Amino acid sequence: MKNILISFCTTVLFSCGSSHNSPSANSSKKDKDNVDAAIIYAESITSKELKKYLFTFASDDFEGRDTGEPGQKKAADFLKNEYIKMGVPSPMGGEDYFQKIPESYFRGGIKSSENVLAFIEGTEKPEEIVVLSAHYDHVGVDESGNIYNGADDDGSGTVSLLEIAEAFIKAKNKGHGPKRSILFLHVTGEEKGLYGSRYYTENPVFPLENTVTDLNIDMIGRIDKDHEEEAKNNYIYLIGSDRLSTELHTLSEEVNTKYTQLDLDYTYNAKDDPNRFYFRSDHYNFAKHNIPIIFYFNGVHEDYHKPTDTADKINYDLMAKRAQLVFFTAWEVANRAERLVVDSMGN
Numbered sequence: 001m002k003n004i005l006i007s008f009c010t011t012v013l014f015s016c017g018s019s020h021n022s023p024s025a026n027s028s029k030k031d032k033d034n035v036d037a038a039i040i041y042a043e044s045i046t047s048k049e050l051k052k053y054l055f056t057f058a059s060d061d062f063e064g065r066d067t068g069e070p071g072q073k074k075a076a077d078f079l080k081n082e083y084i085k086m087g088v089p090s091p092m093g094g095e096d097y098f099q100k101i102p103e104s105y106f107r108g109g110i111k112s113s114e115n116v117l118a119f120i121e122g123t124e125k126p127e128e129i130v131v132l133s134a135h136y137d138h139v140g141v142d143e144s145g146n147i148y149n150g151a152d153d154d155g156s157g158t159v160s161l162l163e164i165a166e167a168f169i170k171a172k173n174k175g176h177g178p179k180r181s182i183l184f185l186h187v188t189g190e191e192k193g194l195y196g197s198r199y200y201t202e203n204p205v206f207p208l209e210n211t212v213t214d215l216n217i218d219m220i221g222r223i224d225k226d227h228e229e230e231a232k233n234n235y236i237y238l239i240g241s242d243r244l245s246t247e248l249h250t251l252s253e254e255v256n257t258k259y260t261q262l263d264l265d266y267t268y269n270a271k272d273d274p275n276r277f278y279f280r281s282d283h284y285n286f287a288k289h290n291i292p293i294i295f296y297f298n299g300v301h302e303d304y305h306k307p308t309d310t311a312d313k314i315n316y317d318l319m320a321k322r323a324q325l326v327f328f329t330a331w332e333v334a335n336r337a338e339r340l341v342v343d344s345m346g347n
Contacts, residue, residue, distance in 0.1 A: 035258070037176045038331045041167040042259070042324045045160075047316035050323065053082075053159035054221075058151035058311045065150060066140025067189045068103075068111030075136050076116050079186055082162055083118040088169050091119035091183065091205050101188065101199045108192070113137075115196045116186040117205060120168050122334065124179040129206045130334045131183045131214040131291075132165075132326065133197065133282050134158050135190030139305065146307040151314055153304060156221030157296075158186060160323040167327055178334035180212060187282050190218075197282035201289055212339055213248060214293045215330055216283035220322040221314035224299030227265075233315075235263040236322050237297040239278050242269070245292035245340050248333070252294060255332050260325045268297065292340055296326055 057078065063071030080097040083090070090097040098114040106113075116136065122128065134157030138150030149155070165184045171177060183206065189195030201208060220236065227233045242249035256262055268277045278284065283293035303309040333340065 034335060037171065038328055039259070041171045041176070041331075042327050044167045044170055045163045045320055045323050045327060047320040050159055050163055050319055051311070051314070051316045053162055054151055054155050054314060055311045057159055058149040058155040058309075060147050060149065062149075064140035064148040065136060065138045067137045067192050067195070068106070068113045069140060071140065072113060072137055072188065076114055076186075076188075079116045079136065079158070079162070083165065083184075086162075086166050086169055087173075088118045088120060088165050088184070091117055099200065099203070099205065101196065105199060106189065106192065106195060110189070110192055110195075113188040113196070115188055115200055118165060118184040120165070120172055120178065120182045120184075122179050122181040123177045126181050127210050128180040128339060129183050129211045130178070130180050130330055131185050131211055131286065132161055132217070132330055133185040133187060133214055133286075134161050134217045135188070135196065135282055136186045137188045137191055137196075139191050142307075148305070148307050149310050151309050151311040152219050152221045152298070152301070153309055154190070154218050155311070156219060156314065156319055157217035160217050160220060160319070160326065161186065163320075163323055164327045164330070168330075178331070180334040181206075182330065182334060190282055194282055194285055197285040201285045208289050208291065211286065211289075211291050213245075213333055214283050214286035214291055215296070215326055215333075216281055216286075216293060217296045217323075217326060218281040219298050220296055221316075221319040222298050222301050222303075223315060223318070224301050226267075226299065232263070233318065234261075234321075235265050236325065237265045237268050237295075237299055239266075239269045239295035239297060240283060240287060241294045242344070243278070243293070244287060244290060244342050244344050246343055247340050248292045248294065251332055251336075251340075252329055255328045256325060259328045260321055262321060262325055268299075290342055292342060294329070296322060298322075
């Protein structure tokens with residue numbers, strides 16, 4: 001009631017005090033409207049929907065999504081059909097959502113595969129592209145017939161992209177489409193050596209010089225051993241946010257403070273990190289081209305690259321909050337007045 005009363009009085013004050021809003025008042029209202037809209041659409045990213053997606057995507061039916069194998073092909077078709085259902089188009093036009101990668105591109109007898117791409121065109125700066133990426137492949141089935149479902153790695157990132165895409169298309173359909181374009185890039189072959197993201201950056205659908213950032217999600221559904229205490233598990237590791245653009249790093253922290261209040265852990269961002277995670281997921285193929293990136297990661301756990309990485313072990317409420325952080329960050333990058341400045345050479 002108190003907030004409603006303040007809002008009402010403020011409205012009366014501005015109405016009576018001037019027949020025209022001042023530029024600063026218009027700017028403040030526009031900023032507030034942008035914040036309110038972001039919150040409304042972020043709330044469509046829910047633990048319930050993420051769980052529904054992931055119990056399907058990380059099921060035995062997809063046979064561990066091994067690159068070039070039938071399970072991966074089934075996963076690609078699943079993603080395509082979900083984008084069609086939610087009305088997010090392909091950047092290639094029609095129902096062609098696949099960027100095909102020939103067998104000759106791979107080493108080690110891997111069969112041909114495909115990245116899956118969906119696209120929301122920007123309203124004011126459509127030529128500038130914000131990439132949201134996640135790898136949808138995993139390691140398949142072992143010789144004993146054990147299926148590696150890869151619920152966290154990287155089913156969690158994959159289905160989060162679907163939910164984020166749904167939030168953005170809802171915004172666009174309500175007249176709040178992003179100013180810059182959003183490319184949802186599901187890459188293949190990550191587990192084999194970052195093949196899909198390397199292929200995209202070598203054969204980009206949109207010029208790399210027009211790519212503003214890559215926000216890459218690879219494992220955001222679990223809690224690692226360093227955060228098992230309840231007081232510590234409201235976290236996400238961020239890697240690379242300050243390596244190429246201090247603006248991106250600052251924006252990322254401001255967005256988190258404003259919206260999600262996660263504990264941002266930069267342990268693995270250290271340049272002397274022995275795990276070298278900065279070089280081990282798909283964002284790195286964008287960073288090599290001086291495109292600012294953020295890698296969102298929950299850390300490894302006892303089920304990493306084991307058949308026991310299953311959908312029943314995911315913390316869906318925490319996963320939804322992490323996915324919302326990616327959405328809010330993408331929202332801010334896509335709608336800010338100026339493109340992010342690259343002011344560091346941090347590889």
